[in-house]
Amino acid sequence: MRPRTTSFTAGVSELLILRLLNEREMYGYELAKAVQALTRRRIQFGEGLLYPLLHGLEQQGLLRSRRATVSGRARIYYRTTASGRRRLATLVERWRQASAAVNSALGGKSYA
Amino acid sequence: MPDSDFGSLVERLLRAGIAPVHARRLVAELETHYASLVEEELARGEPLATARSMARIRLGADDDIVGKACEQSALRSWGARWPLSVCGVAPALGLLATCALLVAALAIAFFAKGPPSAPAPWVRNGTMLLGWLMLYGLPLMWAGMLVRYSISRRLGWRWSVTGLFLVAASGALTNFSVTWPGPGTRGALSAGLGWTMQSGVSLGIRCLVTAVLGLAVYWLMRDRLERHTTG
Secondary structure, three states: OOOOOHHHHOOHHHHHHHHHHHHOOEEHHHHHHHHHHHOOOOOOOOHHHHHHHHHHHHHOOOEEEEEEEEOOEEEEEEEEOHHHHHHHHHHHHHHHHHHHHHHHHHOOOOOO | OOHHHHHHHHHHHHHOOEOHHHHHHHHHHHHHHHHHHHHHHHHOOOOHHHHHHHHHHHHOOHHHHHHHHHHOHHHEOHHHHOHHHHHHHHHHHHHHHHHHHHHHHHHHHHHOOOOOOOOOHHHHHHHHHHHHHHHHHHHHHHHHHHHHHHHHOOOOHHHHHHHHHHHHHHHHHEEEEEEOOEOOEOOEEEEEEOOOOOOHHHHHHHHHHHHHHHHHHHHHHHHHHHHHHHO
């Protein structure tokens, strides 16, 4: 098993969640799969950690949820609200600025 | 890890201060996610025991999930966030507000059009009953609500006991009396909050009744909860 990237839960998670849920509504398992696909499995995380984040974002009014039963299994679908979309735009802008600053500091060299 | 272990996760989340509504929903979603992960591992050809084990690992450690939930302050119960206000101040203020409402309702019902000249026996008895309810029933009711709240949120015993004593003391400090009109005398309704030397003994008794009964219920419920979670 690959080691977990613990920094996933430190702020990038909010950006990725909002980015994915801004495209379409998803439930937790689907979202975990989408995060892995989006990041090409470079970010490993405990999938259960998504739920406290989703609840927290919902409490902040950035996401809204609805319950649905599919094949006898209860699911909670999440999607972004208008506040969530605004927050996503802010986070994307901040990420681009930070990324540009770090790239500039590294002088364009690859340290991977 | 067997599926039943999610029950202990609910308890851990509650003890960490997560509101019951979030703790239960979180675990319900984790259970659904776990079931999907087990199905995925089985589809890959893993045996059931391995599939379950892999699914639990992929879900993440309980400690990490509890820790992540605690980082989201909005998921914590009011009692966990503001224990003094919720356990100490709110029940005592709620009790006093309920007493004030009861007295106001009585005053409006009986004295809006002047003192009743010759109240029927049921009016006198009903008023006396409401008076007893206010002096003894309401403090017990608020103590009971506090106990139920603090047990369901797994709040620390110090806050619960402090709150119980504050409710008991506030309840004991309330007073209520009705003077019915008679020949040459006007009726009066009096209610207030205070302490006098003359009322010291009855005040102490009322305070003790509420505190002792509240504490007894609290320890019984707490004991039952401990047995349930450890058993």
